[in-house]
Amino acid sequence: MKNKIVWGLAVAGLAGMVGGATAAEGDRLSGKAKFYTCAGCHGIEGYSNTYPTYHVPKLAGQHADYVVSSLKAYATGARVHGSMEGNAVTLSDKDLQDIGAYVAGFRALNVRNAVTGNVANGKKKAETSGCSGCHGEDGNGASPNPRLAGQYENYLMKVLEDYKTGARKNAIMNGLAGMLSKEDIHDLAAYYASQARGLSIVQDD
Numbered sequence: 001m002k003n004k005i006v007w008g009l010a011v012a013g014l015a016g017m018v019g020g021a022t023a024a025e026g027d028r029l030s031g032k033a034k035f036y037t038c039a040g041c042h043g044i045e046g047y048s049n050t051y052p053t054y055h056v057p058k059l060a061g062q063h064a065d066y067v068v069s070s071l072k073a074y075a076t077g078a079r080v081h082g083s084m085e086g087n088a089v090t091l092s093d094k095d096l097q098d099i100g101a102y103v104a105g106f107r108a109l110n111v112r113n114a115v116t117g118n119v120a121n122g123k124k125k126a127e128t129s130g131c132s133g134c135h136g137e138d139g140n141g142a143s144p145n146p147r148l149a150g151q152y153e154n155y156l157m158k159v160l161e162d163y164k165t166g167a168r169k170n171a172i173m174n175g176l177a178g179m180l181s182k183e184d185i186h187d188l189a190a191y192y193a194s195q196a197r198g199l200s201i202v203q204d205d
């Protein structure tokens, strides 16, 4: 486990530099215009997906290259979600870069989500399971690992369940989530969701 964590940190550091360069290629203003169709779901506080019910993930402040790679995964069907596939499949590489730059460019707001899991247990679990090595101690780790801080608790629970069952595929996350109990997942989600400095919904002043 220790090696895995060190490796994760090294990869996070290297890719962080690449991520910065990628973000710089995108044009925020064009990205804002291209995000128009997305804002109906991603720009509304507490907006929910139905069946199953969970909040549409927050994107503001997310790493640009993770946003790009997620959209590519929906477009190719590597990651499955009906409406996201439809939204992603029409985007060009330039659109992806611009949207990535736009959403990544938001500052963290000092807002704390209400959570239902046990935050203290989640914090401990994040340390002992090695999550912090890649996602950062508070969930604001470097690219390519997605930021988790401030994300909705029920979305984090949903995707950890998806990794656990294999519905969402990523070799590292499938292995780690497979070892988590339902309670671990709830508490980890609560811990990251309860961070004040983190992701927010995409909304311009």
Ligand code: HEC
Pocket: 034, 035, 037, 038, 039, 040, 041, 042, 049, 055, 056, 057, 059, 066, 067, 068, 070, 071, 079, 080, 081, 083, 084, 087, 088, 099, 146, 158
């Ligand atoms: C009908 C509502 C809806 C619309 C419109 C929509 N999304 Fe989404 N989006 C979702 C939901 C729900 C998810 C979570 C799906 C899942 O569980 O994988 C999601 C996931 C994502 C993710 C992955 C987030 C993460 O943390 O992994 C990205 C990136 C994203 N959307 C970007 C966009 C962009 C860009 C557009 C516009 C081109 C868009 N979405 C339009 C509902 C929507």
Ligand code: HEC
Pocket: 004, 005, 007, 008, 057, 069, 070, 126, 129, 130, 131, 132, 133, 134, 135, 144, 145, 146, 147, 148, 156, 159, 160, 168, 169, 170, 172, 173, 176, 177, 188
């Ligand atoms: C070796 C690095 C590494 C470790 C350790 C790690 N993760 Fe991840 N995590 C990633 C990467 C990379 C992704 C993006 C994978 C993908 O595209 O599906 C990810 C994705 C996620 C997501 C989905 C985020 C989103 O917006 O949809 C969650 C939640 C998550 N990890 C939680 C955890 C938790 C909890 C732990 C500890 C049990 C953990 N991770 C350990 C690298 C790591």
